[in-house]
Amino acid sequence: MGKLKKILLGESENISSTDKEIYSEEETSEPLLQSLKDNDEIIQKEFSLSIDFHYSTLVVGKRDAIAYYFDTLISKDRLTEEIFEPLVAAEGSDTVFQTGNLEEFRKEYFASVPYKFAENYHQIFWKLLNGYAVIVIDGIEKALCINLGSIEKRSVSEPSTQTIIRGPKDSFTETMNTNISLIRRRIRNPNLCFEQYRVGQDTKTAVVVGYIKNITNEDLVQEVKSRIEKVNVVGLFDSGNIEEYLTDKSMTPFPLTYNTERPDNIAANLIEGKVAVLVDGSPFALSVPTVFTDFFISTEDYYQPFFMASFIRLIRYVSFMLSLLLPSLYVAISTYHHELIPTSLLISVQAQREGVPFPAVIEILLMELTFEVLREAGVRMPRAVGQTVSIVGALVIGQAAVEAGLVSSVLIIIVALTAIASFVSPIYNFSIATRILRFAFILMGALIGLYGVLLLVVIMVIHLTGLRSYGVPYLAPVAPLLLEDQKDVFVRMPVWDNITRPSYLKPKHTKKTTDQGNNTGPSQDKGNFS
Known part of the structure; x- marks a missing residue:
């Protein structure tokens, strides 16, 4: 704790924002x-x-x-x-x-x-x-x-960024005590621990590390604490400020920490053996370590029948591939690989593009950039007019562009389908990675066609296999392939059949249940009252 104390007291040579040292509760003075x-x-x-x-x-x-x-x-x-x-x-x-x-x-x-x-x-x-x-x-x-502390605070309400149809409707707020209570209401376990740190030279913001001490790997907990102690900032106002200090140092567009405003999501991650990080003043909690498949799993999957949940999860994987590759495939095929398109469809597409002054790559880049501008405008504008601007703007601009002969009708369909598919991910910041990489795939498709798209896919997979989150491979449990963890990756098996924690987390107890009781699920010959 000595290093943390020095950081909090402003004794680092790299930080100096005031004309005198900021004191802390533990510091002694006159x-x-x-x-x-x-x-x-x-x-x-x-x-x-x-x-x-x-x-x-x-x-x-x-x-x-x-x-x-x-x-x-x-x-x-x-x-x-x-x-x-x-x-x-x-x-x-x-x-x-x-x-x-x-x-x-x-x-x-x-x-x-x-x-x-x-x-x-x-x-x-x-x-x-x-x-x-x-x-x-x-x-x-x-x-x-x-x-006598009494600070104005927002009441618990429904999540604004991670909506759900079936399941708990509460979400985190900006008050630390409220957030901890929302987790404790779900995990009534005396082994659930919350340790507090003060981070930020000027703000002295409370940062809380939560874990279940008889489940979570001790090395993981110590690593999270060590990284928090090394945080050297002047002010901390949101969990996003500390997120980059907690992630492994990797240049990647993919998020290496999982953030959510849903207490049930954090509670489920704690039971799995992960560590939660809460920041006072932020309604978003962090969960580490994080793997690629976490961003395709929603807490609602466990509130729905497993057949329905598995179907929806597969749709998320397909939507990710569509939002990432569909525009680049259109550019590559329409530019270099006409033989892959059925003749009747090719004639229809070329007829629509007749009179369009731009090549396919310029055409789709213009529309993608326009949609990105509309998306950001809809988010930043006042809520009363934001949705109207984004929806009406997209319809009006798209229709006007087609009538003016600047773009083809099929391209509007491609861009719209890509945009809708990018919203399917349960976690918003994961869709940011697909939005960034989409432009790289479009350019590669325009340069060397499908070979360029395939080459970039290979490079992306190699990059993903090299990522680590607190020592855990980012593609686990797919690469490396862990057969015992496959029951909750691409499909969700029944709850009574999924009784083990992910092995890549190295939890102290691998089973979620005790040896007592029946975990084989109901059989067809039971419950016959006739």
Whole structure:
């Protein structure tokens, strides 16, 4: 933890964003003085320029005291009920301070309130910035910190990017405690652990590592912790900021971490033996390690009958190939390999392209770029008009381009089918890889036809086989082929038949069930009540 502490305190030579070191809760500084006036001068000097910093003078027993707080971080109702009212009741009585025993005073007047003591100024500053009210009493070299944190937060709602037909409808929010509770509601296991780190020189953002200690491989957990300790950033605002620090250093368009806003998805990954990473302020949690097939699996697959789930999963694989290769195949065949097209279809396609001034490759690049612009415009514009702009824009521009003779009708069909297929992936950032590679395939198809497309496919497969996520081959369990893990890859076998965890994760316990009970599934001769 020493290296992490140095990073958090800004002691790295590569980071310097403020004119003084940022303190942390563990850092020691000058201890509090007995004089309330001297303590007040130091504390107010630190936050004198903040309009939301307030203090109230009090009388604790027969001693003067001051309560400090940020009104933007605490509940004012709790401030009145849990601090001011008990202190009014304590006025005039100084028996508990005969020996300066602050603990006895807390037990008598704040017995049921979350608290901590602060013995130096850094601890006071840290507590104030984390939603505590700090009470400093004259003659006492220790401050009482009462937790009154109340931050505005978004309520739990349905996922916005990973919709589902059948299954739980809740999603993560920007509040860490809420996200942890959503996971614990699903995994009532005392071995489920959440360890917290503070990352970011200025933001001190809470980063939580979650795992099940009697399932997850210890080496994997230690590797995740080690990478978090090495994170060296000024500010951390979302899990996307830390994602690149957690992935293996590889130049690849394919995502090496799995992100989701669905608690049931993270819970399922934890039970499999993976590690979850949650960032305070982010509704997206990360899961590592990640393999290629994870991006074709949806939690809804396990809420549907296995025949239906297997069919939908195969559609996802086909859609991936269509979104990646369909435009390049059109360019290659229409340019170099006319003999592969039936004569009647070839005549129809060439008739539509008659009068089009551009070759097929320029034609499809123009339409693909136009669709990418429309897609981004629809995402970034206000929600009320975003969908209208993207849909109407695509229809109007496509129809106008065909009527103007700039593109052919069949190309509009190709681009539309490719775009629809790219949305089939359950995880949005995986479709980004296909969008990028699609242009490379189009150019290769235009240069040397189907040979170029096939060559690039081979290069892509070689690249995928060389990727690793925390030492796990990216194409596992397909390459290397792990026969024991094939029950939940291209198709989903019945739940009662899929009772082992992925072997490539090297979990402590490979079986998901105990030896007790029946895991063979129901038989046809049972349940006959006639």
